[in-house]
Amino acid sequence: QNVRIDPSSLSYNMWKEIPVPFYLSVYFFNILNPEEILKGEKPQVQERGPYVYREFRHKSNITFNDNDTVSYLEYRSYRFQPAKSHGLESDYIIMPNILVLGASMMMENKPMGLKLALTLALSTLGQRAFMNRTVGEIMWGYDDPLVNMINKFFPGMFPLKGKFGLFAELNNSDSGIFTVFTGVKNMSRIHLVDKWNGLSKVNYWHSDQCNMINGTSGQMWAPFMTPKSSLEFYSPEACRSMKLIYKEPGVFQGIPTFRFVAPKTLFANGSIYPPNEGFCPCMESGIQNVSTCRFGAPLFLSQPHFYNADPVLAEAVIGLHPNQEEHSLFLDIHPVTGIPMNCSVKLELNLYIKAVKGIGQTGNIEPVVLPLLWFEERGAMEGEPLRTFYTQLVLMPKVLHYAQYVLLALGCMLLLVPVVHQIRSQEKCYLFWSSSKKGSKDKEAIQAYSESLMTSAPKGAVLQEARL
Structure with a gap:
């Protein structure tokens, strides 16, 4: 009852406006040899960061529906945290020009005339394969002359209307309309996504299985988990559902947890993991x-x-050092309630680049999947929400669990009291009854002695002590 999406439940306010402080940490791959890459040499990168942002989330337009579901929009905003960051938003980063290299790849199979026209347009606008931009511009957007030109001469052709930035669409925006089950009428479906933006499945991929919207919205899961449980959730940013698997039990701030991690098959290609065939065309496994x-x-x-991922990918770029401790993701869930206690979700965005014949800006770039940045969304329950959670959902159930045995023992003791009292009463009655059955001589002696006490003794007589 306390984890249902219901205004009377304990976790409703926690669901409505997440009290856990979330932080977005972004690490950029600064290109050290852009000119050499254009000549066909191996890319060399240097990791810069983290650049840390405090993430704020709140739900609005909450509407409870008749079919045991609730619809809502969740808005997100980000605020830079200089004290937690290793650098400033004014830092310059050399990165691939996503618009130039992306457009070049999209034009690869087009007629040569169009490629030459794109080369001329890029040259006129001063666009190159690599750019030197600030962290703030890369994150939240900058005015790009190529975007402005396309929108001016070919309105409606390009989806971007304003500034171009990798996280521009996430700040001060929502992640779509989620409709999830509340669990009020049917606890078995609690938090599962019914629809996203009115859709029960997406159409980005090439199989029904890959297009399915499975699991929850990624914030809470069904209660009463076991080691056989898995965490499924739909991610609008990844355009797909993901599944995490159980790894091990643990304890977070005195609260028992189950740790779930990403399986090795999460981004595996279709040849390694056939169910992922619908996400292809694929390249090396792991992307x-x-x-x-x-x-x-x-x-x-x-x-x-x-x-x-396939080791070939990391070996193709100098400066990459994958390891489990720094680069694996996890979620620690309280198994009884399905509420996350501690989480760290890490993903990387990469761009596939190569030389495209007819587009001069691409030079002699060798085909490579070049990392742009990776980010971590991290949050852990703390403060008053943690104390309330521990008291109401951990401490009190534990006290009640042991109290039932104490009360059971006390009840047994109270049941024994009248039994013992009854047994002792029967023993007294038996003794009195058996004493009344003694010989008549004893009765006469006692009676004579009693009468002697009742009569006055003769003058000068001394009463002898009578011993019974």
Whole structure:
């Protein structure tokens, strides 16, 4: 009852406006040899960051429906945290020009005339394959002359209307209309997504299984988990549902937890893991092509530094060092309630680049999946919400669990009292009854002695002591 999406439940306010402080940490891959890459040499990168942002989330337009579901919009905003960051938003980063290289890849199979026209347009606008921009511009957007020109001469052709930035669409925006089950009428479906933006499945991928919207919205899960449980959730940013698997039990601030991690097959290609065939066309295992939901740009998702991916990917770029401690993701869930206690979700955004014949800006770039940045969304329950959670959902059930045995023992003791009292009463009655059955001589002696006490003794007589 306390985890249902209901205004009377204990966790409703926690669900409505997450009290856990979330932080977005972004690490950029600064290109050290852009000119050499254009000549066909191996890319060399240097990790910069983290640049940390406090993430604020709150739900609005909350509407309870008749079919045991609730619809809502969740808004997010970000605020830079200089004290937690290793650098400032004014820092300059050399990165691939996503618009130039992305457009070049999209034009690869077009007529040569169009490629030459694009080369001329890029040259006129001063666009190159690599750019030197500030962290703030890369994150939240900058005015790009190529975008402005396309929108001016070909209105409606390009999805972007304003500034171009990798996180521009996330700040001060929502992640779509989620409709999830409340669990009030049917606890077995609690928090599961019924629809997203009115859809029960998406159409980005090439199989029904990959297009399905499975699991929750990624904030809470069904209660009473076991080691056989898994965490499924739909991510609008990844345009797909993901599944995490159980790893081990643990304890967070005195609260028992189950740790769930990403399986090695999360971004595996179709040849390694056949169910992922619908996400193809695929390249090496460990990266997922998200071009179909990112306007056709050759963008790929992976774990940071190509962790759990084909080693060929990390070996193709100098400066990558994948390891489990720094680059694996996890969620620690309280198994009784399905509420996350501690989480760290890490993903990397990559761009596939290569030389495209007819477009001079691409030079002699060798085909490579080049990492742009990786980010971590981290949050842990703390403060008053943690104390309330521990008291109401951990301490009190534990006290009641042991109290039932104490009360059971006390009840047994109270039941024994009248039994013992009854037994002792029967023993007294038996003794009195058996004493009344003694010989008649004893009765006569006692009676004579009693009468002697009742009569006055003769003068000068001395009463002898009578011993019974």
